Amino acid sequence: MADYDVIVIGCGPAGMMACGELAKRGVKVLGIDKKPLLDINIRTASGYCFLDQNFNQENIKMTPKGDKSLLEYTDSGFELTYGDKLEGIYHSYMFSDTKKHWKVTVTDKPFYHIFNPHQCHEDRYKWAKKQGAEFMPATLFRNVEQTPEGVNVKVRRDGQDIYLTAKKLLAADGLTSKVAKVTGKNKDRTDFGMKGPTIEYEVKNVECPYPRGDMFFFGSGNFGGRAGGIIMVPSCHGEGIFRMETMSMLPASTAEDLIEYFTKKGPFSDWFKNSEVIETSGVVIEFLGPMIIPQLDHILFIGDSAAYGECLYQSAVMCGYVGAEKVIKELNGEKGYDEYTEWWADHFDWVRNPKAMADYTKRVMFPRFFTVKELDFLFDKAMENPIILKEAEASPYTFSTMMLESFIALPGVPEDLKERMRQLIDADMAQVASMAGKVQKAS
Numbered sequence: 521m522a523d524y525d526v527i528v529i530g531c532g533p534a535g536m537m538a539c540g541e542l543a544k545r546g547v548k549v550l551g552i553d554k555k556p557l558l559d560i561n562i563r564t565a566s567g568y569c570f571l572d573q574n575f576n577q578e579n580i581k582m583t584p585k586g587d588k589s590l591l592e593y594t595d596s597g598f599e600l601t602y603g604d605k606l607e608g609i610y611h612s613y614m615f616s617d618t619k620k621h622w623k624v625t626v627t628d629k630p631f632y633h634i635f636n637p638h639q640c641h642e643d644r645y646k647w648a649k650k651q652g653a654e655f656m657p658a659t660l661f662r663n664v665e666q667t668p669e670g671v672n673v674k675v676r677r678d679g680q681d682i683y684l685t686a687k688k689l690l691a692a693d694g695l696t697s698k699v700a701k702v703t704g705k706n707k708d709r710t711d712f713g714m715k716g717p718t719i720e721y722e723v724k725n726v727e728c729p730y731p732r733g734d735m736f737f738f739g740s741g742n743f744g745g746r747a748g749g750i751i752m753v754p755s756c757h758g759e760g761i762f763r764m765e766t767m768s769m770l771p772a773s774t775a776e777d778l779i780e781y782f783t784k785k786g787p788f789s790d791w792f793k794n795s796e797v798i799e800t801s802g803v804v805i806e807f808l809g810p811m812i813i814p815q816l817d818h819i820l821f822i823g824d825s826a827a828y829g830e831c832l833y834q835s836a837v838m839c840g841y842v843g844a845e846k847v848i849k850e851l852n853g854e855k856g857y858d859e860y861t862e863w864w865a866d867h868f869d870w871v872r873n874p875k876a877m878a879d880y881t882k883r884v885m886f887p888r889f890f891t892v893k894e895l896d897f898l899f900d901k902a903m904e905n906p907i908i909l910k911e912a913e914a915s916p917y918t919f920s921t922m923m924l925e926s927f928i929a930l931p932g933v934p935e936d937l938k939e940r941m942r943q944l945i946d947a948d949m950a951q952v953a954s955m956a957g958k959v960q961k962a963s
């Protein structure tokens with residue numbers, strides 16, 4: 521007899537939701553994670569989410585409930601409580617190293633809301649434990665073997681190898697999934713060669729002269745001649761507090777060099793003269809094409825483990841919920857994994873439409889398509905003609921098109937520059953990836 525009905529590898533947003541939902545429905549489930557503490561976040565995440573709008577074929581309706589927020593997943597049919605208020609953000613900026621900028625403001629509906637990743641982990645962990653889910657923290661997944669009856673899982677804890685059995689396995693171990701690696705499930709995925717570290721500083725006492733909004737800084741002058749970028753998102757902890765994350769190359773030390781130069785010596789360093797770092801986190805990002813079929817015998821891959829880039833918290837939670845529903849069907853002899861595979865392709869555009877991957881990537885790659893002179897020209901024009909909209913779709917998939925269209929609409933932009941921006945709007949992943957360097961098969 522198997523030790524568990526289901527073992528879940530990884531207790532991030534996807535895995536934790538799956539553990540709680542499975543336990544709630546009477547399934548004997550074990551969540552395994554290398555993190556020693558499951559109610560805190562150590563992985564970089566700026567903390568923005570898209571509510572009251574369609575995002576990955578789900579519309580999450582948010583209703584403030586005193587000092588908490590009710591989140592209803594209206595398509596998937598479940599709800600959860602987030603243990604704090606959620607602030608809407610109405611401004612978005614890009615800054616070059618000449619200090620010129622582009623700004624867009626919405627007046628009626630925020631671009632997105634900001635949340636506290638720690639709060640999400642704490643909320644879900646408490647809830648999952650209450651449902652009766654078992655957990656094994658501080659435990660590293662090492663390998664899995666499939667048998668006719670289920671899976672044999674090898675993990676390592678306190679320097680000892682432990683072997684566990686289960687009827688089914690949910691792989692929820694994130695972007696650089698070890699389950700995908702050891703099962704060979706990455707072999708058919710395209711490696712876009714975009715791998716790099718990011719570190720995030722949460723910084724207080726930032727003397728930013730602009731209204732609260734996300735800010736994207738690029739241009740080597742911001743980083744002492746280094747390539748890279750910084751995204752700065754307002755923190756849920758209040759005014760003058762931002763989460764700053766780097767887009768940097770390997771080795772990981774470059775991420776620190778980038779942010780240290782930016783805050784201490786770069787053209788914007790005067791914003792940081794009285795600032796203080798209150799939290800740091802980091803992660804290595806790797807962009808593989810999505811799994812088209814996120815299942816392998818007894819294993820179902822949920823959340824970022826099967827994704828292109830990221831599902832984001834809100835959609836990783838949705839994967840956890842639907843993954844739990846479907847693994848129960850599978851335990852009952854039904855074709856739950858096939859149903860999940862179809863649901864996965866129906867909800868995440870990049871599974872069937874590679875252009876969606878390109879659109880997602882263009883925002884951060886944007887400066888690479890133009891010369892500094894062209895960008896300064898566009899930013900000058902944008903500063904003379906502020907963009908104020910009632911509302912705008914600004915998800916990672918639609919943002920770059922909205923931004924490029926706003927540049928095309930500016931007066932006095934030469935036709936050849938407009939044409940290049942139109943080409944960029946239409947560019948597919950092969951064109952974007954070739955700019956990033958290489959395209960290869962994942963190992």
Ligand SMILES: Cc1cc2nc3c(=O)[nH]c(=O)nc-3n(C[C@H](O)[C@H](O)[C@H](O)COP(=O)(O)OP(=O)(O)OC[C@H]3O[C@@H](n4cnc5c(N)ncnc54)[C@H](O)[C@@H]3O)c2cc1C
Nearest residue numbers: 530532533534554566567568661693694823824832833836
């Ligand atoms: C720089 C950056 C900024 C981001 N900003 C945002 C944001 O603002 N908003 C947003 O919604 N999302 C953001 N994301 C994306 C978001 O963090 C992910 O989409 C989300 O966390 C995916 O959830 P997941 O459960 O699938 O995987 P993860 O959150 O990656 O969880 C995987 C879990 O598996 C565990 N694990 C991994 N390997 C092993 C192993 N071998 N053994 C045991 N355990 C293991 C990890 O410890 C982790 O707990 C950001 C991501 C990055 C990189």
